[in-house]
Amino acid sequence: DTEVTQTPKHLVMGMTNKKSLKCEQHMGHRAMYWYKQKAKKPPELMFVYSYEKLSINESVPSRFSPECPNSSLLNLHLHALQPEDSALYLCASSPPTGTNTEAFFGQGTRLTVV
Amino acid sequence: GQQVMQIPQYQHVQEGEDFTTYCNSSTTLSNIQWYKQRPGGHPVFLIQLVKSGEVKKQKRLTFQFGEAKKNSSLHITATQTTDVGTYFCAGDNAGNMLTFGGGTRLMVKP
Numbered sequence: 093d094t095e096v097t098q099t100p101k102h103l104v105m106g107m108t109n110k111k112s113l114k115c116e117q118h119m120g121h122r123a124m125y126w127y128k129q130k131a132k133k134p135p136e137l138m139f140v141y142s143y144e145k146l147s148i149n150e151s152v153p154s155r156f157s158p159e160c161p162n163s164s165l166l167n168l169h170l171h172a173l174q175p176e177d178s179a180l181y182l183c184a185s186s187p188p189t190g191t192n193t194e195a196f197f198g199q200g201t202r203l204t205v206v
Numbered sequence: 207g208q209q210v211m212q213i214p215q216y217q218h219v220q221e222g223e224d225f226t227t228y229c230n231s232s233t234t235l236s237n238i239q240w241y242k243q244r245p246g247g248h249p250v251f252l253i254q255l256v257k258s259g260e261v262k263k264q265k266r267l268t269f270q271f272g273e274a275k276k277n278s279s280l281h282i283t284a285t286q287t288t289d290v291g292t293y294f295c296a297g298d299n300a301g302n303m304l305t306f307g308g309g310t311r312l313m314v315k316p
Contacts, residue, residue, distance in 0.1 A: 134294055134306035135249060148303060182248060193298055194239060194251040 098183050098198035106206055107173060113201045115166040115183030124166040125195065126158060127182040135182055141166060173205045208233050210297045212307030220315050225282040227310035229295035237298045238271055238278045243309075244291040252280075252293075285314050 096117045105111050115124065123142050127135035140148035141160040149158075155177075157169040166183055180202050184195040209232040219225050229238065237256040241249040253262055255271035255278060262269045268281045278295055292311045296304040 132311075134309050137303060137305075140303065180248075191256065192254065193237065194254055195241075195249075195296075195304060196251065197241075197248045199248050 096183055096185055096196050096198035098181075098201055100201055101199065102202045102204075104204045104206060105170065105173065107175070109173075110169070110171045112170065113168040113181055113183075113203075115168075115198055116164055117185040117196065118164055119185060119196065120163075121185035121187055121196070122163060123186050124160065125184040125186075126156075126166070126168050127184060127197075129180040129182055129200070139168075170203075173203075175205050178204045208297060208299055208305045210295060210305045210307040212295055212310055214310055215308060216311045216313070218313045218315065219285050221287060222284050225285050225289070225312055227280050227293050227295075227312075229278045229280075229297075229307050231276045231297045231305075233297075233299065234275050235297045235299060236275075238275075239296045239298060239304065240269060240278075240280055241294045241296060241306075242291050243294065247291075249294060282312075285312070287314050287316050290314050 099114045125140050126138040128138055129135045137150050138152045139158045144160045155172050159167040180200045182200045183198045186193050186195045211230045213228050237254055239254045240252040242252055243249045253269050258275050259273045260271040266283045270279045282289055292309040294309045295307040298304055
């Protein structure tokens with residue numbers, strides 16, 4: 093299984109809502125990532141988890157709250173978002189160290205904040 | 207912080223023509239990776255280059271890593287309509303952190 097599965101695929105939420113994005117992989121990867129991608133832009137790193145511990149937080153606002161319940165799951169909790177947070181949110185996983193560090197991306201959650 | 211620049215931003219080619227995108231990092235990289243993202247899709251890993259001066263080929267795609275491990279290129283020979291998409295390079299500084307270039311959007315006219 094070389095897939096990273098993200099749910100939901102699409103999400104529309106109001107600025108006062110609380111929602112969660114979910115990501116799952118069964119490749120035994122111990123590094124998992126959240127990226128944000130705006131239209132016609134590259135993915136921007138938000139968070140890195142290594143061995144279920146948050147290792148990198150790229151100065152992301154607190155309205156985004158990541159969680160790694162176990163080595164296969166990664167969540168992104170959303171609260172009080174702004175319309176400018178509308179984007180494609182991509183989850184990825186990779187082996188944390190070693191020669192091959194290729195990232196496997198999920199299909200993403202297309203988020204619209206209204 | 208690390209910056210990765212990629213040119214050109216866009217490239218229109220006639221089917222059968224060649225295509226090249228160039229990537230330049232502000233710092234020496236541990237390795238460089240290339241990804242392709244189809245319209246409406248997600249980034250898909252193409253290749254990783256690790257050694258200084260490395261050249262790798264995948265069918266019509268040729269990837270190069272510079273001697274100083276700061277620049278890289280992707281060349282596609284005889285483009286096809288299936289090559290359409292945005293090609294990203296991503297620099298890895300061995301810190302579990304990929305920095306993506308801005309991407310080159312390739313459009314192929316049949």
